[in-house]
Amino acid sequence: MYFRSLKYFIAVFEELSFSAASKRCFVAQPSISAAVQQLEEDLGCQLFIRHSKGVTPTPEGKTLYPRACRVLAEVGDIRQLFHERPPQIPLRLALMPFLSGDRVSFIVKELIELVPGLDLTVVDLNAAADARIISTTQRTPDEAFHKLWVDQYVVALPPNHPLAALEQIPLEAIDGAAFVSRKPCDIDSAWRFAISERGLQLDIRATVQNEEYALDLVAAGLGVSVVPSHSTNRRSDITVRRVANLELERVVGLAYDKQKPLAPELLKAVQNAQRRFRH
Numbered sequence: 001m002y003f004r005s006l007k008y009f010i011a012v013f014e015e016l017s018f019s020a021a022s023k024r025c026f027v028a029q030p031s032i033s034a035a036v037q038q039l040e041e042d043l044g045c046q047l048f049i050r051h052s053k054g055v056t057p058t059p060e061g062k063t064l065y066p067r068a069c070r071v072l073a074e075v076g077d078i079r080q081l082f083h084e085r086p087p088q089i090p091l092r093l094a095l096m097p098f099l100s101g102d103r104v105s106f107i108v109k110e111l112i113e114l115v116p117g118l119d120l121t122v123v124d125l126n127a128a129a130d131a132r133i134i135s136t137t138q139r140t141p142d143e144a145f146h147k148l149w150v151d152q153y154v155v156a157l158p159p160n161h162p163l164a165a166l167e168q169i170p171l172e173a174i175d176g177a178a179f180v181s182r183k184p185c186d187i188d189s190a191w192r193f194a195i196s197e198r199g200l201q202l203d204i205r206a207t208v209q210n211e212e213y214a215l216d217l218v219a220a221g222l223g224v225s226v227v228p229s230h231s232t233n234r235r236s237d238i239t240v241r242r243v244a245n246l247e248l249e250r251v252v253g254l255a256y257d258k259q260k261p262l263a264p265e266l267l268k269a270v271q272n273a274q275r276r277f278r279h
Helices: 003-015 018-025 029-043 059-083 100-114 186-195 213-219 264-278
Strands: 048-051 052-056 090-095 118-124 131-135 143-157 178-182 203-208 225-228 239-243 249-257
Touching: 003 029, 003 052, 003 059, 003 100, 018 052, 018 100, 018 186, 048 239, 052 059, 052 213, 100 118, 118 178, 131 143, 131 264, 143 213, 178 213, 178 225, 203 213, 203 249
Parallel strands: 090 118, 090 131, 178 203
Antiparallel strands: 048 052, 131 249, 143 225, 143 239, 143 249
């Protein structure tokens, strides 16, 4: 059964004439007759009674008509759906390691929902990308930067550490403590300055490259560390405390080449994320 046969059947049904249907469909009358005859053979029933003044639909023809209309309408919807597909918008988004999974997921969801046709690929920070979610310390001079959220730095301790009994930890209480350091670290200069200014010493037991390794060593009891608060959200094997007399933070945002502005829809998703993360 062909969709064209259904189209010709509907024309004959509505015009009550093969000749009128041929004019309406801009095809020769024999083509209309052959298509309807083939349809009747496929269905095993007569659809029209032919007579000198035209045709009269049979009960089977009357049963087929609304169904044929629905089928052709659905076919039209399918064609329109694919003809009106939005153009593909490729976006390679690079992420710095160990960002807040909840916040990154929200941003990705906003991008997909607000940008029809978005072809999103998430890549590592060192891969080629159209945009990057990074801290301000990783931004290059030729990049525009939209602030998304602020990570406050906290002290991560083993659950049984003596300092875990305090609600907030004075910086001086860390003097001489076993410490897990990180490099690179967004607040390394500010942290070292604060320690040096107070004449404090840290017993550095290990230096690692990222928050995950640092938190694993803290959980194992090797020492304490200073890490972004959002990196600790899903850790139940450590204790987190704020530093009582020192504010350390990193600003995380979306960066992209100033010479290659992002589409307005992409920036709208960024603005939605900014409003969400303010609260």
